[in-house]
Each structure stands twice: as structure tokens, then as C-alpha cells.
Amino acid sequence: MADLTAFQSWITTCATAIADRADDLTELDRAIGDADHGSNMKRGMSACAQLAEQEDFSSIDAYLKKVGMTLVSTVGGASGPLYGTFFLRLAGPLAASEQVGAHEFGQALRAGVEGIVARGKAELGDKTMYDALSPALDAFEEAAGAGSDLADALQAAARAAAEGRDATEPMVARKGRASYLGERSVGHQDPGATSATLLVEAAAQTLT
Amino acid sequence: MISLVVVSHSRPLARAAAALAAEMGTGGGPRVEIAAGLDEETTGTDGVAIAEAIGRADEASGGDGVLVLLDLGSAVLSAEMALEMVDPEVADRVRLSAAPLVEGLVAATVAAGAGGDLERCAEEARRGTEAKRTHLGEPDGAQPSAPKDDGDQPCEWDCIEVSVTMEHGLHARPAARLVAAAGSVAPDTRVRVRNQTTGTGPVDALSLSSVATLAARQGHVLRVEATGDRAGAVLQEIEHLARTAFGDEPGPAQPLADVEVPAPAVSDQPGVAGSGLEAAMGPAVLDRTVPEPEEREADTPQVEQERLDAAVHEALARLGELAQHARRHLGQGQAEVFDAHATLVRDPELARDVGSRIQQGQTAAVAWQGAVGDVAERFERLPDPYLQQRAQDVRSVGDRVMRILLGVAEPESLGEGVLVVDELDPAIAISLDAAAVQGVVTRRGGALGHGVLIARARGVPVLTGAGELPDVAAGTMIAFDVRAGRLEIDPAPEVQAAFTEMLDRRRREREHALADTHLPVVTRDGARITVKANVSSVAVARLGAGLGAEGSGLVRTEAVFAQWHRAPTVDQQVEVYTAIADAFAPHAVTIRTWDVGGDKPLDFIPIAEEANPFLGVRGIRAFRDDPALLLDQLEALCRVGRTHRLNVLFPMVTSVDDVDWARSRLQEAARRVGLSAPPRQLGVGIMVEVPAVAVRLARLARGLDFISIGSNDLSQYTLAAERGNPQVAPWSDALDPAILQLIRTICDRAPEGVVVSLCGELTSDPDVAGLLVGLGVRELSASPSAVPTVKARLRAASLRDLQDLAAGAVAARDAAAVRDLLLT
Structure with a gap:
């Protein structure tokens, strides 16, 4: 079961991971996009990481909503509204929860990922963050359905996300700036799928 | 009237696009709110800022609706996100436009100014690339929209033929005026236009994009047709428009032509009206001059260019404020001085010159100083004395940007007394507190400079072209009389006394004279x-x-x-x-x-x-x-x-x-x-x-x-x-x-x-x-x-x-x- 502190730890851990990998993310984005994904995500996530110090949150959902709004305002690129939507939707099913288990988190994760799909209108294979998040969600639900607890289910999700991320390399981008490149986007890992994997991996480390 | 919101990754881009669209203005255009960039420099879009902009735009529109023009990528996602954040009732009145940002914004601005509703403006925005596409001969444009004929019901069209006299044809601004005229009688009276010379049309005169497809050049004849109650009136108006080159000719008698008339104060507000005595005495107040640019290694051209752009941007903002201030206190004519200054700052030739100097490795300040100096000199070499004195405006604008580049504050508050300056900057002339500054002495510059005209319009005594004054220290007593062309520096006590007496006499005389001025003149012995x-x-x-x-x-x-x-x-x-x-x-x-x-x-x-x-x-x-x-x-x-x-x-x-x-x-x-x-x-x-x-x-x-x-x-x-x-x-x-x-x-x-x-x-x-x-x-x-x-x-x-x-x-x-x- 994860409490507010664990969720705050998820965000700070993720912020650190993103900051550590910011240059890599930017490099990936330079190959097929506009070379700003690393700096955008770093700016957004570090703003989120400071939230816990700036404000006392009374609940998990209030905290996650604030994270979502912060991303919307600070990321700047398309990841802002996408991840912003993810966290805002994630917060919904967790309203009034003080301790979150595998079942509840599964519902929240589904709402969050569906939010991203609705916002970005992406499909599997478009070479986007959804290509990492979708297998992660499936793996999480499968594990949770089989009786795994939150930590184990997230471990499964993180592995699936990484596999999904790696699978984006041979894909042809069909969304965002990368779509202008068409076939030339083949051979590059998608930066969005990469940051999404970092997000899930951070969850696996902290939400226990 | 509907309002518009511009969403872009770049704040300067959004602002420039809005400014471009505003130039189409026939006055009273729509409110344009901007949500662009994360801050002045950081590229990106911010859904929360967009939601706020939509809120402001909705309020300004009085519920008529809001059209959002966007650039690409995250702008679209963030705008959709913003729509979820605003009140659902407001969201219902908002349309996100898929139109290209610049063309869409221009078209929507004109359509909104002509009174078009949300749907019409959205349609106009969508068709914003029409003229470009037609010109370049690209297929797949929507057909120019002709007003729908009423099927079998024939309707009566009144018509006139007008000539296009403008050098550049019926280009965007004149076309916008035509659209505005048609908009003033819509929807009960409909107007359409054909290009008789090329045989194109008819197109709906309410649509800027369609009118532009007529490609009406100088010498072409347009046939304008109208039907409805006010057909006659609108055709008459359009005929008048055509005669006046669709407003492209300079208007009658700009006040700036009044080079010899020192007008009295126009406001009773304390500090606004000068004494009107054409003479003054007081301690010298010196204007802080702009320092020379420091000598330093230039950063990369990109950094220097950004530095300059930021300074120009800030200068434009300040000129906007000054224009507003002038409009409030002194009227449109004086405000236009600052608009003209803004035009000088934005001058593309100047920008190109500065840009190439920066590319050659100069710092922003040195490049700016050099380019502005060249422009001022070009004005000074012109034969017409009026144009010669515009050099003063150029230097004034140059100094403004220079101050910002060098981080020197504008002289906001001047002490009490007689202001001594090289040339009277219009910005100082307009913002000086006439209660504190009793008069102005200029070393250079004639009586026709804008600053001088503005000060005189306020009734502030100005003695121009005093030449090389000995270096007056601040606080030195100065007395001058414009009527006698007399200037006294550090006058003896008896001269001071005489000046004081003369000023008192003039003040009494002026008060007296103004009180009776509408009475006829009959001399004491009846003539x-x-x-x-x-x-x-x-x-x-x-x-x-x-x-x-x-x-x-x-x-x-x-x-x-x-x-x-x-x-x-x-x-x-x-x-x-x-x-x-x-x-x-x-x-x-x-x-x-x-x-x-x-x-x-x-x-x-x-x-x-x-x-x-x-x-x-x-x-x-x-x-x-x-x-x-x-x-x-x-x-x-x-x-x-x-x-x-x-x-x-x-x-x-x-x-x-x-x-x-x-x-x-x-x-x-x-x-x-x-x-x-x-x-x-x-x-x-x-x-x-x-x-x-x-x-x-x-x-x-x-x-x-x-x-x-x-x-x-x-x-x-x-x-x-x-x-x-x-x-x-x-x-x-x-x-x-x-x-x-x-x-x-x-x-x-x-x-x-x-x-x-x-x-x-x-x-x-x-x-x-x-x-x-x-x-x-x-x-x-x-x-x-x-x-x-x-x-x-x-x-x-x-x-x-x-x-x-x-x-x-x-x-x-x-x-x-x-x-x-x-x-x-």
C-alpha cells in the first residue's frame, strides 16, 4: 500500500531520473524531433518535485492534480498536456484514498493512460509514449489480476514499459514533430516512450 | 463582437502576428488575447495560461464567442486541455481554428471587425490561405465564396464601377476597408464584387480572403453590386472609398503640418498645462544624456541579436504607453508621434542594417548606434526642412533603445526649473510635469521638431536653437523670452527682477485676455x-x-x-x-x-x-x-x-x-x-x-x-x-x-x-x-x-x-x- 509520502517520493524520484537522463532524452529528440524533450521534462518535473516542500497536501488526489496542473503550465511541449492529463486523470479514482493498493492503482493507471490516448489521439505503433504505457498497463492489470501486490505489479509494468520503449526503435513516427520525418524516424528510440518508462520505473521503486 | 486568442509556442511570434493583424484595423477591431511561450524567451505552450486568456477574451466578447488561432503541436493539445479547464458554458462559445496562424488571424480580425459572428470568422480564418493559393496556382482551394443567390428568386442588384488607383492595387489594407464597409450594412444588405478587368468574381465583399482573390491591381475596374435596404448607401460609401484610394492616401491636414502655431494648453489638469507665457525663469535642469556604448567583445551574433530584439521590444511597449498617455491628454495628433516612432523602431531596413552589423561582430549597442546614426544623417541631408527635422525623431527613438541596451534609466522625473537639452525628445515633452518645468531651452534643433511642437501645444515655453550654450551647470539661473529671442544665463539680480516683473505682467495680461477674448475689439475712442x-x-x-x-x-x-x-x-x-x-x-x-x-x-x-x-x-x-x-x-x-x-x-x-x-x-x-x-x-x-x-x-x-x-x-x-x-x-x-x-x-x-x-x-x-x-x-x-x-x-x-x-x-x-x- 502506498500513502501520500510514497506518491511524493515517486515524483521526486522520477524528477531525479529525468534530470539525470535529460541530455539523453534531448539527444533522442534531436534525432527525430525538436530537441527539447529533455529540457522540457526536466523543467516540468523539477517544478513538481518542489511541490511537496511548498505546500501541505491533504490527500493523494489533491497532490496528483497539482502535479498535473504544474506539468501543463511548465513543460511547454506536447508532453505538458499529455503528462498533465495523465496525472489529472490518475487522481480521479484515488479521491478519498489515503492508502492505495494494486486494485485502486490499476484503475487510476487505466484512467491516466486513457487520458493520454484521448488527448494525443495516438494509437499503438505510432511511436509515442503510449507504446510504452500501453504494455505497462496491460502487464500491471495482468499481475494485479493474478493477485500481485502494488509493488510486484509495478515491477511487471516497468519491465513491460522498457520492452515497449525498445520496440519503438524500428517504428515509423506518425505523431508530433517526428511525423514530418516519416521513414527517416526509423532506427531511433522514441523520447516520449523513454520518459514514460522512467516514470513507471520510478513508480516501481517508490510505490510499495 | 467576438474576441480572438492567439496560442503560440513563442511570445514574440504571437505578439508580432497580433500586431500584423491589427494593422488591418479599420478601427475598433476585436479583442486579441495572447497565450504564448512559457515566458518571454522560453518556447512552449501553457494550458493554464490559455484557459485564462480564453476567460479574458470571453469576457471582452460579451458572450459573442471566442475564436482561438493556434500554431502547431502542443499548442493544439494545450488549447484542448484549456477548454476542459474553463467553465463549460464558456467552452461552448469557443472554437479552436485549424487555420494557419498568421493568415487565419488576419482574416478573422477583419471578419470580426466587420461584425462577423463566430461561425463566419472561423470560416474566414479557415479560408485565410485562399488568396495565396490562387496566386500560386495551387489546386484544392475552396472556391471563393460567392454570396448564395436566392435560387429562382431573382433579386435586384444595384451596381457601381470603381477604379483601383492605389499603386499596390487592392492590397490587404484597402481590401479590409472595403470589407468593413460591406460589414456595416450586413446582413440585411449584401455586397459582392467582381473584377471587370480580369473577369473574376463575383465574390462576397464580406470575405477578405475572397476579395483578395480578385487580384485587383492598379488600373483594374471593380464592379461592386449591392442588394438590400441600404444598397444605395453602401455603394455610395464604397464609391467614396475608391475615390480616396481606399484610405491609402494620407488624410487631410495632419496637425504636424502646423509648424508655426504654438497652440495653448489643452488641459486644465495641473502639471499638464504650461504657463503659455512664452518666457520663463528658473534654475537649469539638465537632461541625463545617453552614454556611449561600452567597449567590449561582442558575444555571438545570436546573443547580441537577442539582446537587441529584447531592447526593441521593451522600447515598443513603452512607446505604446506614451501614445496612450498622449491620446488622453493631448489628442490623437500628438499620440501619432509615438506611433510614428514605433514605426521607426520597427523599420525593416533599419533592422536589416543592424542585423548585418551584428553579424559582422559588433555588439548590439554599437550596431544600433551606427545604423540609427546613418538613418538620421539620411534625413538631415534631405532638402525639405520639415523632413530634415525628422532626424530628431530618429535620434530620439535611437536613444530610447540605447538606454535600454545600456541599462540607463529614462529621465522620468525632472527637477523644477528650466530644462536644458540638446534636442527636445517628444517623450520628454509629453511626460514632463509642466508645473515643475517652467520652460525648455534647446541647444540644437529648430522650432519644427515634434518635441517642440508638443511642448508648445501644452503651452510650455520653448526657446529653440540656443546654440552652444556655455556648459551650464545644473542649478544655474536661466531666463529666456521667446518673443524677444532673448536668453540670459546667470542674470544679475536686477535682470532677474525685471524678468519676474515681465512674467507677472504677461500672466495677468494673459488671464485677462483669455477671459475677454470673445468680445469684439473697439478701441477706447470707438474704432x-x-x-x-x-x-x-x-x-x-x-x-x-x-x-x-x-x-x-x-x-x-x-x-x-x-x-x-x-x-x-x-x-x-x-x-x-x-x-x-x-x-x-x-x-x-x-x-x-x-x-x-x-x-x-x-x-x-x-x-x-x-x-x-x-x-x-x-x-x-x-x-x-x-x-x-x-x-x-x-x-x-x-x-x-x-x-x-x-x-x-x-x-x-x-x-x-x-x-x-x-x-x-x-x-x-x-x-x-x-x-x-x-x-x-x-x-x-x-x-x-x-x-x-x-x-x-x-x-x-x-x-x-x-x-x-x-x-x-x-x-x-x-x-x-x-x-x-x-x-x-x-x-x-x-x-x-x-x-x-x-x-x-x-x-x-x-x-x-x-x-x-x-x-x-x-x-x-x-x-x-x-x-x-x-x-x-x-x-x-x-x-x-x-x-x-x-x-x-x-x-x-x-x-x-x-x-x-x-x-x-x-x-x-x-x-x-x-x-x-x-x-x-
Whole structure:
């Protein structure tokens, strides 16, 4: 079961991971996009990481909503509204929860990922963050359905996300700036799928 | 009216796009809110900021709706996100447009300005690339939308044909005005346009994008059709628009043409109105000058360019504030100075020059200084003195950006006293606190600079061109008198006392004069004198009437239309002359026909270069070979003269034949407007400025209603000394007793019933005005600001005393002796 502190730890851990990998993310984005994904995500996530110090949150959902709004305002690129939507939707099913288990988190994760799909209108294979998040969600639900607890289910999700991320390399981008490149986007890992994997991996480390 | 929101990754981009669209403005365009960039420099979009912008836009639209124009990528996602954040009721009134940002924004701005609803504006935005696509011959454009015909029901279309006269054809701005005209009668009256020359159309006149597809170039003929209740009215309006080149010609009589009229204060607010005394005394206040750019290694061109862009941007913002301030306190004309400055800052040529200097490795400050200096020098080399002085504007704008680049604060608050500056920056002129700054002395720069004009309009005394003042330390006592052209630095106590006394006297006199200025002038011994105002624009006419002038004794038409590149049409002239006559009604106004040549060039009346222009083709001489433009002017005067009290005044008349020829042209013009003779109440007169006219006046003036002495030219022709040449200044004084003698002769020789008027600069000095009355002049035309004082002074005098004064002056040894006489 994860409490507010664990969720705050998820965000700070993720912020650190993103900051550590910011240059890599930017490099990936330079190959097929506009070379700003690393700096955008770093700016957004570090703003989120400071939230816990700036404000006392009374609940998990209030905290996650604030994270979502912060991303919307600070990321700047398309990841802002996408991840912003993810966290805002994630917060919904967790309203009034003080301790979150595998079942509840599964519902929240589904709402969050569906939010991203609705916002970005992406499909599997478009070479986007959804290509990492979708297998992660499936793996999480499968594990949770089989009786795994939150930590184990997230471990499964993180592995699936990484596999999904790696699978984006041979894909042809069909969304965002990368779509202008068409076939030339083949051979590059998608930066969005990469940051999404970092997000899930951070969850696996902290939400226990 | 609907509002617009611009969403972009870049704040400068959004702002520039909005500015571009605003240029299409026919006034009263839609509210445009901007949500762009994360901050001034960081690229990105912010859903929360977009939601807020939508909220503000919705409020401004009063519920008419909000159209959001976006650039790409996250702009779309963030905007959709924003729609989820706003009140659902508001979200229902919002459309996100897929149109390309710039084209869509321009099209939507025009459509909204024409009163289009949300759907219409969204459609216009969507079709924003139509003209471009048609031009480039790319397929797949939506067909230009013709207004739907009412199926089988035939409807009546009224139509007119108009010509496109603009050099660049019916380009965006004129087209926007056409759309606005059509919008003013929509939806009950519909307007459509065809290009008769190319056979395209008809297209809906409400659609800028469709009108643009007509590709109407100079010389093309447009057929404009309208149906509905107000078809006639809208066609008339469009016809008028077409005649005035769809508003692309400079408008009538910009106030800036009024280069010689120091107008009084226009606001009662403390600190806004100056003393109006044309003199001041106080400790010197020095303007902080702009330092030279520091010497340092330039950063990369990109960094330097960004530095410059930021400074230019900040300068534009400040100019916007100043324009607003000016509009509030001083009126549109003064505000336009700052708009003009903004145009200079944005000048693409200048930007290119600075850009290439930066590319060559200069710092932003050095590049800016160099490029601005070049532009200022180019202005200074122009032959026209008015344009020469625009160099001052360029330097003022340059300093503004320079201050920002160097981090030097603008001189916001100036201490109390007399401000001493090299040149008077318009921004300082407008923002200075007239309660603290009693007067201004400029080292450089003439009386025509914008800053000087603004300060004078506020009634702040300004002494210009004081030259190389010894380095005055701040706090040094300074006293000056504009009327006497006198400047005292660190004056002795008795001189200070005399100044204080003079200022007090002028203050009392001015208060007194303003209180009584609308009363007629009758001297103490019962002589009736008329005091009129010299006029160079409609605005000045209104000013003069407000200050108690009993009509105008001289409307300088060449000054009224000085800014025009093309001759005004008869209709345009009728409009302007009517406005001037209305300003002075029921008093008469005297309109002088085009007085070109000499030092007064007009773009639309070219005069061949002459070795000695003052003795060359001037005044009516310029029309002997081709009277067309004179006939147009006389036709306008005959038309206005039927309903208003007008006089027509012919300049530079020399011979009897000149008078006969001029009168025949007036007769010809009268026939053009369907009259057998000029309107009876239209008075006819001539300028007396050539000495020969004074000699044979009895014969020349026979049958005329009045004569008008032009003391400026009469002096220079009589004394053979050009008034603008400082080297012959000792010989060109209009108070020379010979000139006074000549004026008296003219008054004596004028035939019975012919009114003698005098309209030169002499009249504006109240002491000299009395002298002129003593010489026999009964009608004076002075600069508007001088009217109250001149009237008051004459009222307090007796004709007998003035005649004695005149007798003494005519007998005096020289001009200096005349001045001494006036002071006693």
C-alpha cells in the first residue's frame, strides 16, 4: 500500500531520473524531433518535485492534480498536456484514498493512460509514449489480476514499459514533430516512450 | 463582437502576428488575447495560461464567442486541455481554428471587425490561405465564396464601377476597408464584387480572403453590386472609398503640418498645462544624456541579436504607453508621434542594417548606434526642412533603445526649473510635469521638431536653437523670452527682477485676455478692429475660433495639404474648406489659392528648379500655363461659397493682367458648378506682397472686395533681403520704417470700400499690432495663440495714440529705433 509520502517520493524520484537522463532524452529528440524533450521534462518535473516542500497536501488526489496542473503550465511541449492529463486523470479514482493498493492503482493507471490516448489521439505503433504505457498497463492489470501486490505489479509494468520503449526503435513516427520525418524516424528510440518508462520505473521503486 | 486568442509556442511570434493583424484595423477591431511561450524567451505552450486568456477574451466578447488561432503541436493539445479547464458554458462559445496562424488571424480580425459572428470568422480564418493559393496556382482551394443567390428568386442588384488607383492595387489594407464597409450594412444588405478587368468574381465583399482573390491591381475596374435596404448607401460609401484610394492616401491636414502655431494648453489638469507665457525663469535642469556604448567583445551574433530584439521590444511597449498617455491628454495628433516612432523602431531596413552589423561582430549597442546614426544623417541631408527635422525623431527613438541596451534609466522625473537639452525628445515633452518645468531651452534643433511642437501645444515655453550654450551647470539661473529671442544665463539680480516683473505682467495680461477674448475689439475712442487667425489646418481653425478669432484672414491651402502626395480632388477640398468655414461660422474665412514656389514645395504641383525661386514662378504665376489645379480649387471654393462666408485670395499678383486672369478663372470655375457668376457673397481679393502692386494699387484693387498685405514677402521684396538668410538679417527687418511707410501708403491708396487686411507674422506681436492699426490697417490676421493678447491690447488703446505712435515709427531712423518706440 502506498500513502501520500510514497506518491511524493515517486515524483521526486522520477524528477531525479529525468534530470539525470535529460541530455539523453534531448539527444533522442534531436534525432527525430525538436530537441527539447529533455529540457522540457526536466523543467516540468523539477517544478513538481518542489511541490511537496511548498505546500501541505491533504490527500493523494489533491497532490496528483497539482502535479498535473504544474506539468501543463511548465513543460511547454506536447508532453505538458499529455503528462498533465495523465496525472489529472490518475487522481480521479484515488479521491478519498489515503492508502492505495494494486486494485485502486490499476484503475487510476487505466484512467491516466486513457487520458493520454484521448488527448494525443495516438494509437499503438505510432511511436509515442503510449507504446510504452500501453504494455505497462496491460502487464500491471495482468499481475494485479493474478493477485500481485502494488509493488510486484509495478515491477511487471516497468519491465513491460522498457520492452515497449525498445520496440519503438524500428517504428515509423506518425505523431508530433517526428511525423514530418516519416521513414527517416526509423532506427531511433522514441523520447516520449523513454520518459514514460522512467516514470513507471520510478513508480516501481517508490510505490510499495 | 467576438474576441480572438492567439496560442503560440513563442511570445514574440504571437505578439508580432497580433500586431500584423491589427494593422488591418479599420478601427475598433476585436479583442486579441495572447497565450504564448512559457515566458518571454522560453518556447512552449501553457494550458493554464490559455484557459485564462480564453476567460479574458470571453469576457471582452460579451458572450459573442471566442475564436482561438493556434500554431502547431502542443499548442493544439494545450488549447484542448484549456477548454476542459474553463467553465463549460464558456467552452461552448469557443472554437479552436485549424487555420494557419498568421493568415487565419488576419482574416478573422477583419471578419470580426466587420461584425462577423463566430461561425463566419472561423470560416474566414479557415479560408485565410485562399488568396495565396490562387496566386500560386495551387489546386484544392475552396472556391471563393460567392454570396448564395436566392435560387429562382431573382433579386435586384444595384451596381457601381470603381477604379483601383492605389499603386499596390487592392492590397490587404484597402481590401479590409472595403470589407468593413460591406460589414456595416450586413446582413440585411449584401455586397459582392467582381473584377471587370480580369473577369473574376463575383465574390462576397464580406470575405477578405475572397476579395483578395480578385487580384485587383492598379488600373483594374471593380464592379461592386449591392442588394438590400441600404444598397444605395453602401455603394455610395464604397464609391467614396475608391475615390480616396481606399484610405491609402494620407488624410487631410495632419496637425504636424502646423509648424508655426504654438497652440495653448489643452488641459486644465495641473502639471499638464504650461504657463503659455512664452518666457520663463528658473534654475537649469539638465537632461541625463545617453552614454556611449561600452567597449567590449561582442558575444555571438545570436546573443547580441537577442539582446537587441529584447531592447526593441521593451522600447515598443513603452512607446505604446506614451501614445496612450498622449491620446488622453493631448489628442490623437500628438499620440501619432509615438506611433510614428514605433514605426521607426520597427523599420525593416533599419533592422536589416543592424542585423548585418551584428553579424559582422559588433555588439548590439554599437550596431544600433551606427545604423540609427546613418538613418538620421539620411534625413538631415534631405532638402525639405520639415523632413530634415525628422532626424530628431530618429535620434530620439535611437536613444530610447540605447538606454535600454545600456541599462540607463529614462529621465522620468525632472527637477523644477528650466530644462536644458540638446534636442527636445517628444517623450520628454509629453511626460514632463509642466508645473515643475517652467520652460525648455534647446541647444540644437529648430522650432519644427515634434518635441517642440508638443511642448508648445501644452503651452510650455520653448526657446529653440540656443546654440552652444556655455556648459551650464545644473542649478544655474536661466531666463529666456521667446518673443524677444532673448536668453540670459546667470542674470544679475536686477535682470532677474525685471524678468519676474515681465512674467507677472504677461500672466495677468494673459488671464485677462483669455477671459475677454470673445468680445469684439473697439478701441477706447470707438474704432472697430477685426482680429482673425492664420490657419494651416482644420484643427488650427478650431483652435483659433476657440481663442476668439473673428474668422480667418489667411487659410494657407498649401500648408493644409502639405502632406499630400497627390492633388486633393474637388470633393476632398470641399470637405476641408467646409470644415474650416464651419469652425469660424458666422465669421468669414479667407482662403488663399495654392501659393507654391519659393520655399513652399508641394508634391502635386511640381515647380521647375530656378536660380532664384523667390523671384520666379510663384503663386498664381505657377498656373498660367496649366490652370487645371487652380480651377479645381476655385470650383471647390465656389461650391462652399454658396453656403458659407468665404473670401478667395490670390497670391503673388503683380500686374493688372494677373488680376483679370485670376478673375476669369474664378468665373470659369463658377460655370463648372452651374452658376453664371461666382456666388455673390464670395469676396475676392489679392495679396499685396510685390512692391509694384503697392505702387499701382488704386488701379489694381478696383472692383475687389479686399486686399491682404503679406508683410513677410513685402519686406523681403522691398528690402531685397531674403528672410531665411541669416547673413542679410540686418537688412530684412520687417519693422524697417520704409516698410511701415509702405504699409501706410497702401492703406491710404486702397480704393473706397476695399478692406485692408494684414496677415504676416508682424501681427502676432501685440505691440506691433497696435502700430499697424495706427498705420491704417483695420483687419489683422495673427497666429491663433496671439489672438487673445492682441485683442486685449488693442481694446486698451486709443486709435489717436496709435496713430501718433505710427507717425513716430515711420519717421524713425531704423528698425531698432522703432522697437525702442514700441517699448516706451
